[in-house]
Structures are given as structure tokens and as C-alpha cells.
Amino acid sequence: MNLMEKLGMPLLHRVDPETAHGLAIKALQLGAAAAPGLVTSPRLRTTFAGLDVPNPVGLAAGFDKNATALLGLSRAGFGFFEVGAATPRAQPGNPKPRLFRLTEDQAAINRFGFNNDGMEAIGARLAQRPRDAVIGLNLGANKDSEDRAADFAKVLAHCGAHLDFATVNVSSPNTEKLRDLQGKAALSALLAGVMQAREGLSKKIPVFLKIAPDLSTAELAEIAEVALDSGLDAIIATNTTLDRAGLASVHRDEMGGLSGAPLFEKSTRVLAQLSAMTEGKLPLVGVGGISNAQQAYAKICAGASVVQLYTALVYGGLSMVADIARGLDDLLAQDGFDNVADAVGSKRSDWL
Numbered sequence: 046m047n048l049m050e051k052l053g054m055p056l057l058h059r060v061d062p063e064t065a066h067g068l069a070i071k072a073l074q075l076g077a078a079a080a081p082g083l084v085t086s087p088r089l090r091t092t093f094a095g096l097d098v099p100n101p102v103g104l105a106a107g108f109d110k111n112a113t114a115l116l117g118l119s120r121a122g123f124g125f126f127e128v129g130a131a132t133p134r135a136q137p138g139n140p141k142p143r144l145f146r147l148t149e150d151q152a153a154i155n156r157f158g159f160n161n162d163g164m165e166a167i168g169a170r171l172a173q174r175p176r177d178a179v180i181g182l183n184l185g186a187n188k189d190s191e192d193r194a195a196d197f198a199k200v201l202a203h204c205g206a207h208l209d210f211a212t213v214n215v216s217s218p219n220t221e222k223l224r225d226l227q228g229k230a231a232l233s234a235l236l237a238g239v240m241q242a243r244e245g246l247s248k249k250i251p252v253f254l255k256i257a258p259d260l261s262t263a264e265l266a267e268i269a270e271v272a273l274d275s276g277l278d279a280i281i282a283t284n285t286t287l288d289r290a291g292l293a294s295v296h297r298d299e300m301g302g303l304s305g306a307p308l309f310e311k312s313t314r315v316l317a318q319l320s321a322m323t324e325g326k327l328p329l330v331g332v333g334g335i336s337n338a339q340q341a342y343a344k345i346c347a348g349a350s351v352v353q354l355y356t357a358l359v360y361g362g363l364s365m366v367a368d369i370a371r372g373l374d375d376l377l378a379q380d381g382f383d384n385v386a387d388a389v390g391s392k393r394s395d396w397l
Contacts, residue, residue, distance in 0.1 A: 046362045046364055050079070050362035050363070050364055058148070063142070063144045066108075073109075073121070079366075081122045083099055084100050084366075084370045085124075087383075087384070088377050088378065088383065088385060089385055093350035094278040094328045095278065096179055096210060096251060097179075100370040101345065103124055103330070103354075104123050105127060105332050106181075106212065107157075109126075111161055111166070112170040115178070116175050118178070119177065119178035126179075127180075127210075128180065128181070129212075130161060130184065130214050131164050131200050132161055132187045132190075135161065135162050135163030136159060137160055138157045139158035144156075145296040147294035148294065150293055150305065152303060152304060152307050153356045154303050155219070155304070156219045159185045159220055179209045180208060180209050182204055182211050182212070183214050197213050210251040213255065216257040216283070218284075218285060218287055224257055227257065228264075228267075229271055232271050233275065236252075240276055252277055252278055253277065253278060254280050256268055258284065258286045258315050262318065265322065266322055269319060269327075277327065279329065280329055281332055282333075283312040283332060284332075285304045286308055304356040305334060305356035306334050312331070314396050316396070317348055320347065325390065329348050329350060330353055336361060338373045339376065347390070348389060
């Protein structure tokens with residue numbers, strides 16, 4: 046944590062979490078946030094799902110929902126980052142308050158409900174994106190949509206020309222019945238529509254699927270089968286959880302998805318299971334509870350080609366991104382790996 050963060054973070058934590066989040070976005074827009082620029086090395090530079098990234102540490106969707114801080118994020122040390130989720134039409138999301146800090150647990154609960162400016166506004170911002178970054182968009186469905194599966198394809202068709210990758214998000218717990226689309230038949234049909242939309246793009250970008258951590262082994266096996274059959278390029282494991290086991294905060298019973306430190310083990314076990322099920326045929330993105338280089342490395346050794354984080358920034362500040370990437374470089378070197386790709390899945394059995 047740099048000096049500015051040491052001074053500013055306590056102040057941010059005195060205000061409403063959603064207001065604090067807005068101030069963090071504003072700092073990125075004004076160039077007042079940590080900006081180490083390119084963080085890379087021969088050991089960190091890697092390729093996954095056809096994307097060349099300078100390091101394997103990415104930003105998960107949900108931080109920059111409306112793609113308003115693209116330049117600031119491109120200078121923050123991330124190897125890649127994901128904005129959104131975007132829906133076809135703008136929507137306000139769920140009533141406030143809808144974001145809660147669980148400081149004692151180093152966690153957060155949100156029930157935003159895909160609040161965003163809609164694909165037209167977000168697409169216009171992405172059209173002006175920095176070209177020296179790897180940027181993806183999380184695709185979502187409107188809450189009142191008559192055909193939620195079609196919404197994902199609609200957003201991809203509209204915004205795809207300005208993206209490096211897109212993520213189908215059927216794992217948010219904050220839109221009623223959205224997670225039902227993770228079932229085999231529904232998911233197969235949804236992905237078929239998305240892939241058809243991708244064929245209409247001038248550039249065939251990779252499409253990822255983001256899954257929930259609260260799936261049974263049988264459900265996970267079905268998703269792995271559908272993913273391999275559908276032509277998906279990667280799976281992001283995982284989104285937030287509905288599990289509340291072991292939490293200490295007074296906010297532990299708030300409705301919504303839990304993210305942060307308590308999710309680390311649960312999400313990493315799902316990641317390792319998925320790695321075993323797909324037998325290395327599909328790149329995986331490890332997400333959930335990462336706050337340091339050791340945890341990023343553990344996700345990679347469990348089967349992730351790259352990782353993403355978000356909630357840890359609430360407690361550690363944006364400067365932690367470069368710290369994690371450099372620490373990861375050191376850990377890879379200590380174990381004798383010349384490149385991060387060589388470490389992927391090397392300790393998967395520890396999590397099975």
C-alpha cells in the first residue's frame with residue numbers, strides 16, 4: 046500500500062461503500078490512483094485463450110461497470126481487465142443499500158443487480174478505449190427481459206468490435222433465476238446464440254463463461270461438458286457465493302453474493318475440479334479471495350492460466366496489483382519455473 050492509499054483508505058472506509066467505490070472510479074478517471082504502468086517480465090508474460098498478456102493478474106468484472114475508467118485501469122498494472130456487466134438496456138439495479146463491507150472477514154456482499162448504463166453507452170466508451178490494453182466485457186441480461194438468453198448475444202453483437210474478449214455471466218446471484226441458465230440444456234442453447242453472434246463480428250474474439258462456486262460436482266461436470274462442446278475459449282471460476290459459513294461481520298446475513306477472503310478455498314477447489322474435468326483442454330481463469338502473490342500462485346498451481354481479483358482492492362488499494370504480479374514472479378522463480386504457463390496445474394492434486 047502506497048502513502049496516498051495509507052492516508053486515503055481509512056477515509057474511504059468511513060463513507061458508504063457504494064459512494065467510496067464511486068470515489069475510487071473518479072480517482073482513476075483523474076489520474077490520482079496508483080499507476081505503475083506496464084508490469085511484466087519474461088516469466089510473467091503469457092498467452093491464454095489466444096490473448097497475449099504482459100502478466101497474469103487481471104481485474105474482475107464489477108469494478109468498472111460502465112467502462113468509464115478504461116485509461117486509468119490500463120495504467121494500473123493489470124495484465125488484463127474486464128468491465129461490465131452490460132445489459133442491452135440501461136437499468137438501475139436493486140434498491141440501495143446494496144453493497145456491504147465485511148471488514149472483519151476481509152470480504153464484501155453485493156446485490157447490485159446488474160446496474161449499468163446499457164450497451165449503447167458502454168459500447169461508445171469502449172470504442173474510445175486505450176489500444177495498449179487487453180479489455181473484456183462481462184455480458185448480462187436485463188432483469189425484465191422476455192428472452193434473457195438472447196440478451197447476451199445482443200450485447201456481444203453491439204460491443205464485440207471493441208473488445209479483446211467477452212464473458213457470459215450466468216452466475217450472478219442478484220438477478221432472479223439467472224443461475225438457472227447454468228443448467229445443461231439452457232446453457233447449451235444460450236451459448237449457441239452467443240457463438241452465432243460472435244460469427245457476425247469482424248474479429249472473432251474469445252468467449253468465456255463465468256460460473257458460480259455453489260455448484261455440485263455433477264453440475265460442474267455438466268458445465269465442463271457443455272463448455273468443451275460449445276467452443277468456449279475459457280471458463281472463469283468463480284463468481285460470488287451464497288455461502289455464509291464462518292463469517293464474523295454484522296453484515297454476514299445480508300442478501301447477495303459474498304466475495305473476498307472467505308471465498309478463496311471454496312473457489313480454488315472448484316477451479317481444481319474443473320481443471321481435472323477439462324483435462325487441460327480449456328484455459329481457466331481463477332477468481333475468488335486473492336489478496337496476495339501466494340494466493341495468486343496457488344490458483345495458478347491449482348489449474349488457472351491467469352487470475353482475477355477485485356474485493357481485495359477495497360482493503361489493500363490499487364497498488365497491490367503490481368505487488369502481486371512482482372511477488373508472483375519471485376515465487377515462480379523460487380520453484381524453478383521459466384514461465385507462468387509451466388506452473389499451471391502443477392499442484393492441482395493439493396485441492397482435490
